[in-house]
Amino acid sequence: xxxxxxxxxxxxxxxxxxxxxxxxxxxxxxxxxxxxxxxxxxxxxxxxxxxxxxxxxxxxxxxxxxxxxxxxxxxxxxxxxxxxxxxxxxxxxxxxxxxxxxxxxxxxxxxxxxxxxxxxxxxxxxxxxxxxxxxxxxxxxxxxxxxxxxxxxxxxxxxxxxxxxxxxxxxxxxxxxxxxxxxxxxxxxxxxxxxxxxxxxxxxxxxxxxxxxxxxxxxxxxxxxxxxxxxxxxxxxxxxxxxxxxxxxxxxxxxxxxxxxxxxxxxxxxxxxxxxxxxxxxxxxxxxxxxxxxxxxxxxxxxxxxxxxxxxxxxxxxxxxxxxxxxxxxxxxxxxxxxxxxxxxxxxxxxxxxxxxxxxxxxxxxxxxxxxxxxxxxxxxxxxxxxxxxxxxxxxxxxxxxxxxxxxxxxx
Amino acid sequence: xxxxxxxxxxxxxxxxxxxxxxxxxxxxxxxxxxxxxxxxxxxxxxxxxxxxxxxxxxxxxxxxxxxxxxxxxxxxxxxxxxxxxxxxxxxxxxxxxxxxxxxxxxxxxxxxxxxxxxxxxxxxxxxxxxxxxxxxxxxxxxxxxxxxxxxxxxxxxxxxxxxxxxxxxxxxxxxxxxxxxxxxxxxxxxxxxxxxxxxxxxxxxxxxxxxxxxxxxxxxxxxxxxxxxxxxxxxxxxxxxxxxxxxxxxxxxxxxxxxxxxxxxxxxxxxxxxxxxxxxxxxxxxxxxxxxxxxxxxxxxxxxxxxxxxxxxxxxxxxxxxxxxxxxxxxxxxxxxxxxxxxxxxxxxxxxxxxxxxxxxxxxxxxxxxxxxxxxxxxxxxxxxxxxxxxxxxxxxxxxxxxxxxxxxxxx
Numbered sequence: 001x002x003x004x005x006x007x008x009x010x011x012x013x014x015x016x017x018x019x020x021x022x023x024x025x026x027x028x029x030x031x032x033x034x035x036x037x038x039x040x041x042x043x044x045x046x047x048x049x050x051x052x053x054x055x056x057x058x059x060x061x062x063x064x065x066x067x068x069x070x071x072x073x074x075x076x077x078x079x080x081x082x083x084x085x086x087x088x089x090x091x092x093x094x095x096x097x098x099x100x101x102x103x104x105x106x107x108x109x110x111x112x113x114x115x116x117x118x119x120x121x122x123x124x125x126x127x128x129x130x131x132x133x134x135x136x137x138x139x140x141x142x143x144x145x146x147x148x149x150x151x152x153x154x155x156x157x158x159x160x161x162x163x164x165x166x167x168x169x170x171x172x173x174x175x176x177x178x179x180x181x182x183x184x185x186x187x188x189x190x191x192x193x194x195x196x197x198x199x200x201x202x203x204x205x206x207x208x209x210x211x212x213x214x215x216x217x218x219x220x221x222x223x224x225x226x227x228x229x230x231x232x233x234x235x236x237x238x239x240x241x242x243x244x245x246x247x248x249x250x251x252x253x254x255x256x257x258x259x260x261x262x263x264x265x266x267x268x269x270x271x272x273x274x275x276x277x278x279x280x281x282x283x284x285x286x287x288x289x290x291x292x293x294x295x296x297x298x299x300x301x302x303x304x305x306x307x308x309x310x311x312x313x314x315x316x317x318x319x320x321x322x323x324x325x326x327x328x329x330x331x332x333x334x335x336x337x338x339x340x341x342x343x344x345x346x347x348x349x350x351x352x353x354x355x356x357x358x359x360x361x362x363x364x365x366x367x368x369x370x371x372x373x374x375x376x377x378x379x380x381x382x383x384x385x386x387x388x389x390x391x392x393x394x395x396x397x398x399x400x401x402x403x404x405x406x407x408x409x410x411x412x
Numbered sequence: 413x414x415x416x417x418x419x420x421x422x423x424x425x426x427x428x429x430x431x432x433x434x435x436x437x438x439x440x441x442x443x444x445x446x447x448x449x450x451x452x453x454x455x456x457x458x459x460x461x462x463x464x465x466x467x468x469x470x471x472x473x474x475x476x477x478x479x480x481x482x483x484x485x486x487x488x489x490x491x492x493x494x495x496x497x498x499x500x501x502x503x504x505x506x507x508x509x510x511x512x513x514x515x516x517x518x519x520x521x522x523x524x525x526x527x528x529x530x531x532x533x534x535x536x537x538x539x540x541x542x543x544x545x546x547x548x549x550x551x552x553x554x555x556x557x558x559x560x561x562x563x564x565x566x567x568x569x570x571x572x573x574x575x576x577x578x579x580x581x582x583x584x585x586x587x588x589x590x591x592x593x594x595x596x597x598x599x600x601x602x603x604x605x606x607x608x609x610x611x612x613x614x615x616x617x618x619x620x621x622x623x624x625x626x627x628x629x630x631x632x633x634x635x636x637x638x639x640x641x642x643x644x645x646x647x648x649x650x651x652x653x654x655x656x657x658x659x660x661x662x663x664x665x666x667x668x669x670x671x672x673x674x675x676x677x678x679x680x681x682x683x684x685x686x687x688x689x690x691x692x693x694x695x696x697x698x699x700x701x702x703x704x705x706x707x708x709x710x711x712x713x714x715x716x717x718x719x720x721x722x723x724x725x726x727x728x729x730x731x732x733x734x735x736x737x738x739x740x741x742x743x744x745x746x747x748x749x750x751x752x753x754x755x756x757x758x759x760x761x762x763x764x765x766x767x768x769x770x771x772x773x774x775x776x777x778x779x780x781x782x783x784x785x786x787x788x789x790x791x792x793x794x795x796x797x798x799x800x801x802x803x804x805x806x807x808x809x810x811x812x813x814x815x816x817x818x819x820x821x822x823x824x
Contacts, residue, residue: 010606010620023636035602054637054658055645062644063637132781137755143740145662149674150753154664154744156584157569167654167664167672168744169581172568173636182594187780189601190447194422194785196605200612208422208784217761220750221779224435224585225466225475227762230747231774232474233467237747242579246466250557252566252579260579262561328555332566332580335642335649338632341562343549349629350639362643367633368599369544372620373606 009036009375014192015395016040017094018071019078019087019111021048023144023174024128024215025100026067027181032188033070034366035375040090040391041071044078045412047384057358065353065361068381074392075385075412082411084110089396092119096188100128103138113210122199124191124209126184132214142215148176151219152226158239168239179218187211243303248295249274252332253307259315260332263306263322266292270327277325278309348374355380388412421448421787426604428452429506430483431490431499431523433460435556435586436540436627437512438479439593444600445482446778447787452502452803453483456490457824459796469770477765477773480793486804487797487824494823496522501808504531508600512540515550525622534611536603536621538596544626554627560588563631564638570651580651591630599623655715660707661686664744665719671727672744675718675734678704682739689737690721760786767792800824 014037018029026041026048033039041048051068054061077083088111091097097116099106106112116123127133130142140146148154153175158168188211195207220227229235242251247266255261265274268291275283283289283305288298295302310318315331322329331337339362344350349365357380366375392398398406406412426449430441438453438460445451453460463480466473489495500523503509509528511518518524528535539545542554552558560566565587570580600623607619632639641647654663659678667673677686680703687695695701695717700710707714722730727743734741743749751774756762761777769792778787804810810818818824 010602013609031598055641055647057644061637062640065644066637066640126780131755132759133783135755135758141740143676145656145674145676146740146742149664149742149744150750152745152747152750153583154672154674155746157581158584159578159581164576164578165666166571166576166578167666169569169571170652170654170656170664171565171583172570172649172651173634173638175634178634178636179591179594182591182598183780186443186594186598186601187782189598189605190422191782193601193605193608196608196612197425200608208782210783212781212783213779214759214761214781216755217759217777217779217781220756220761220776222585222587222590223750223776224590225473225478226585226747227750227774227776228474228478229467230751231764231772232469232477232770235467235747237584239584240582242582244557244582252561252582254577254579260566262557262566264555264557328553328558330558330561332561333564334567335564335638335647338562338564338635338639339642343543343547343628344632346547347544347626347629349626349632352643358644360643362639364632364635364639365629367625367629368538368595369624369626369629370599370603370620371545371622371624 008373009034010370010373012036014038014096015094017090017097018042019097019099019101019106021100022050023177024181024184025098026050027178028098028126028128028184028188029071030067030069031182031185035370036373039071040094041068041073042076042087043073043384045075045385051384060357062358062361065355065358065380066363069353069363070378071382072387072391073382073385074388077411078109080409080411082406082409086392086396086406086411087111088115088119091116091123093395094120094123095192096124096126098126098128098184098188102142103127103129103133117206117209121206122195122209124188124195124211126188126211126213128180128184128213128215130215132217133212144174144176144215145170147215148219150216151176152223153219156237156239159241161238163241176215176219179222180213180215183218184211184213187213243299246296247292248299249302249306251303253303253310255310255313255315255318257314261310261315261318262330262332264328271295273325273327274306277321277327278306280305351377353377353380385412420785421446422782422785424448426450426508427506429502429509430454431509431511431513431518432540433512434462435589436593436596437510438462439590440510440538440540440596440600441483442479442481443594443597447782448785451483452506453480453485454488454499455485455796457487457797463796472769474770474773477767477770477792478775481765481775482790483794484799484803485794485797486800489823490521492821492823494818494821498804498808498818498823499523500527500531503528503535505807506532506535507604508536508538510538510540510596510600514554515539515541515545529618529621533618534607534621536600536607536623538600538623538625540592540596540625540627542627544629545624556586556588556627557582559627560631562628563588564635565631568649568651571653573650575653588627588631591634592625592627595630596623596625599625655711658708659704660711661714661718663715665715665722667722667725667727667730669726673722673727673730674742674744676740683707685737685739686718689733689739690718692717763789765789765792797824
């Protein structure tokens with residue numbers, strides 16, 4: 001099921017131009033590249049600042065090995081007219097362009113959609129920003145933590161009202177940016193599918209070819225019934241800490257060795273199994289815990305009883321005992337447990353990748369998994385501009401002399 | 413830019429069969445339906461149990477109005493041979509099938525991929541499950557809270573180690589399920605693009621047409637540098653509560669009226685503006701706060717000083733003052749602030765939808781936003797089986813007598 005060039009990804013044959021930085025646009029293009037698309041990442045001569053985020057070894061971050069994988073890294077000086085000319089020439093030969101600068105920024109540089117579509121009517125252009133390309137807030141600075149709070153995620157990521165004086169928690173990764181990138185990847189593929197179908201059917205009109213993803217909106221779209229429940233009932237959903245508002249017991253419980261174990265035993269048979277396992281078969285006949293209704297009402301007492309047991313156990317032993325009893329449960333995984341998980345390993349979702357800088361690096365795998373064409377890590381994140389010359393030769397037909405000239409002029 | 417039938421979505425012309433329940437598969441198909449695909453949702457005669465989740469009015473949840481929107485709801489009894497026969501006939505006339513039963517369940521019912529692909533070689537089949545269709549854990553029960561903990565999200569959604577005895581927090585929505593659904597939507601569009609391109613190019617081999625999304629893996633893929641940092645340096649990323657490990661000040665701060673306000677003033681100029689606004693211009697020359705390095709080291713003292721100011725303010729007044737001073741900040745939005753946000757309203761991301769059951773319902777909008785073809789809410793979530801007859805007539809050509817027969821036999 002591999003294509004002619006040995007690339008097994010289903011997006012082989014697509015060329016994507018990334019003029020992006022930080023997380024959202026590069027995450028979008030990584031998803032596309034993982035499935036086989038040719039991604040050309042355009043960076044300024046100093047490189048995408050994300051390269052210097054997080055822990056570094058000799059100026060390179062292990063994260064970059066993954067965040068930049070499968071992309072062809074070139075430099076262009078977009079403040080130089082010849083840099084812009086090359087960006088245009090590449091856009092003319094691409095299927096999609098993904099960008100995440102402030103709204104209007106690319107147009108100011110001379111890369112507005114009108115210009116790009118005059119060159120290439122079929123180019124899908126995906127814009128990712130904090131608040132979107134239109135509306136009163138379009139020019140607000142796009143900070144992930146701000147967008148996550150506006151989308152509703154921060155409020156719900158907290159202990160129940162009155163439980164704690166500590167502030168609501170930030171999810172410890174740039175979840176809003178990654179969500180926006182994932183939505184952009186979905187939108188780009190939807191638009192390309194539409195474009196190619198129209199072409200096949202001989203449509204004369206240009207296809208819809210602009211995708212406008214806002215971080216705030218990507219987050220909001222994850223909020224389930226929060227908006228309709230408020231609209232119909234005026235009900236403001238509140239956070240519930242480690243628990244679920246309508247089911248018990250389900251929470252994270254502390255273990256003797258200072259870890260946490262998640263247990264979800266909120267059906268009648270699961271609760272009976274749990275009660276037996278923790279040596280408290282009496283709980284199933286306790287009027288406080290008779291059905292889910294009573295258990296939710298008396299959840300503090302119930303969770304305290306379960307925690308009495310978990311606190312007496314080492315985390316691994318508790319996890320094994322729960323698994324033997326067929327009760328849904330798991331350690332709260334840190335990087336260490338993720339790296340060692342047999343299921344992740346068996347599906348290539350944690351895999352060793354050769355990297356000239358680090359030797360071997362663990363990468364997360366390719367999602368979604370497509371068994372007949374799983375894509376692959378063709379190479380890890382490259383140094384700034386390492387394919388500038390190759391790309392300009394191969395795609396634009398420039399010769400070495402011309403590339404040197406451009407480099408001397410400051411366009412690259 | 414509307415299509416012939418007045419449907420402006422770019423996925424118009426696609427037919428998607430959903431044999432799913434709860435959150436992940438239905439969320440995937442909602443995304444596709446929002447962009448114009450025809451989605452046929454197959455439910456057992458008793459309906460998808462998700463219909464009874466959350467708050468209800470006369471047995472219908474406001475969430476269902478949104479979760480089920482734009483879908484054609486039909487019932488099939490998949491334990492009845494004629495129910496299976498109809499499912500097959502519909503699959504033969506669809507572009508993709510999305511399911512989220514336990515791995516192997518559909519095959520046991522007689523709807524395995526071999527059967528489906530014999531009927532329809534171009535059918536893309538997306539499976540969503542807790543752990544994936546292969547590997548030692550494939551048969552483990554798929555609980556969202558378990559998958560989120562295994563993917564690494566729960567560990568990082570917590571206060572910094574030693575700060576609190578409370579357990580790590582669950583994000584208050586089914587984020588893992590929604591992520592899996594979004595990845596499936598991306599995968600389906602990638603596979604359909606590939607299928608149609610191959611067809612156009614006259615490929616003789618069948619295209620890759622199976623998508624295998626695991627909730628655990630969808631979550632893991634959001635974890636940025638967690639896996640590579642561990643692989644290269646043995647570093648286990650730890651949660652940082654409301655803050656960011658490498659920048660200060662950025663956190664949520666309490667206000668006089670018991671709300672929280674997020675402030676991200678972690679650059680030198682922003683910090684100076686903030687110090688001036690809170691009446692503490694001296695802070696910029698304080699040796700504890702001179703640069704980001706010192707601010708991160710002394711973040712407890714810094715955040716306490718900022719909180720002294722926010723505690724003296726009403727939340728709305730503080731937000732306005734921060735906005736005037738051009739400092740990135742926001743209230744932590746609840747449903748109420750989301751519903752009233754002018755930016756969300758101006759982009760249709762919070763919109764009123766007519767619903768025969770509720771009158772008007774607020775829905776979240778359509779993401780990604782595609783300006784030339786934004787899709788629309790054609791109808792809200794329908795009652796169980798409300799289009800069974802129409803769909804069987806229109807797509808399979810059955811007449812009313814045959815439908816009655818099927819109904820009498822218990823197949824519907």
